[in-house]
Amino acid sequence: MHIRSVVVVNVALMGALVFMDTGCRTKAGGWRWPWQKDRSAEVGGLTDPTMVENTDLSKVTGEGGELVSGARFEDTLQAVQGVKFAPVYFAFDSYALPPSEVSKVEQVAQHLQQNSGHVLVVEGHCDERGSNEYNLSLGENRALAVRSYLVNLGVAADRIQTRSYGEEKPAVAGSGEEAWHLNRRGEFALFQK
């Protein structure tokens, strides 16, 4: 290699190193090599927690002191077989019930009004995009939106529960607009009181 180009390369490298961010950004000025200890942020370090091994679920209380109960239809009632409702579909990242889906919800309301011994679980779903954790919450909001609509149609609130599967149980496999649209849905499951 030509001496001059060696020097040029070396000088360029040195210059680059001087300007590159080689250290940690520090909180209050100063400059530190990456391996130098900074324990200032370690407040409340690890202690061996005295874990309560037997949290009793039947005794979980809310802030008013009321017992938070778990009575879910899935655990306490029999599923009703043979009745199928069409799923309702949602727009991306939305849990608003589109006008096109309203008639399907009205059919569900009608069935519940004609079968006073039946109760309902609305199941909310998402397409595969986005974080699995956030999609559990979004799916729940979709189920709740359908529930809200049913309540407005006159169904008693305590006859409807919700559950979310997030993106965990798609209706169709694969990616793309078609699959995503079919997976952003609310489904209905009937139970016998």
Added chain:
Amino acid sequence: MHNIRLMMLVVVWMGGFVAQEAQAAGQPPLISVVKKGAEKNTVSLAGLSAAGPNGQLFVRTLTRDLELSGWFKVAPSGAVRVSGTAAEAGSGVQTGCRITWPGKAFSWNKVSMGQAEVRRQAHQLADEMVRLIAGETGIAQSRIVFVNRRGRNNADLYVCDADGLGVMQVTHDNVAAVGPRWAPNGRDIYYTSFVRGYPAVYRMVAGSERKALASFKGLNTGAAVSPDGGRVALVLSYQGNPELYVLSLASGQLTRLTQTPHGAEASPCWSPDGRSIVYVSDVAKMPQLYIVDVATRQSRRLTYKGAENVNPDWSRKGLIVYATKRGGGYQIATVDPRAGEGSCQTLTPAGDYEHPSWAPDGRHVICSSRSTLYVLDTLGDPAVRLINIPGNWMSPDWSDR
């Protein structure tokens, strides 16, 4: 004085030159790194003899741990030297080592039975070397819990060592599982499971029985244990729509932290001092990050950039790592909540990098991408693919110890 500074600059420059050459000669890094990578202590294991398979397993594990720590470069000769023997002893190994570095030394003598214990001992020694020589927290003894999502409503939890080996299946439910997180004791795992046909939060004591923790009406998810181990953050919808709660494990008392009837919360994570929680909320229409003060229940918004900001994790050094969606793809970024979103730095290019989790050294981050797990380095070392066995690996969480 002038000469010493000039010498230091020359040494650093030469080191950088060598590092870049080495990088160019080997595998192209998964993620193109702008930073030049962290400075490392060269360590030689040439003086450590291991004649049999257990001894060689010990040396192999130790070598990889030292490299993965980010603080060492294993080389034929170095300023740090490990010498001695790792001899076969029944089903395991008996080590008699001396570790030296300029002006200092320590001895390491231990017997370990069985392959798992041999690896564990190597992890221990690696962490001890990181602690004493680099002055940092080692990660070799820590573990990662993650999900294998086999298909529609079919998943299970797995655990592996920080080096990606020792992969162990820890649930056998074949149903959807979401968001596993270690408790601070590094032993218990909290997660959301659909074993009963609906989302409920369970606590699993490693290898042992599982107990339902939150199984109320509606949604039960988001379990994250506080640093002192006494409280669990939860996302519950039993009072309306998904909100953030804290459950005290001693009293069974639920405290509600958010009141957002038009927004859903998700993914809570505690600050290292246990006084705040960072979480995701879509009150502003798209999921963004917020921080709530647990005592006052006051929330403030942390992120504004990007279409979505999700999956936050808060390191003991005070930085929050998260997944941000900008221009179509997700990438991993860090932010200092004390400085605000202006301090945000991206760790990956935009693509499909999700679900980051800090290692206990507050330096490395594990994330998922394209069905496997990668370890990223905030100091610029190239990304390391961690799991090489077939599966759809996702949602990793790195233990605190």
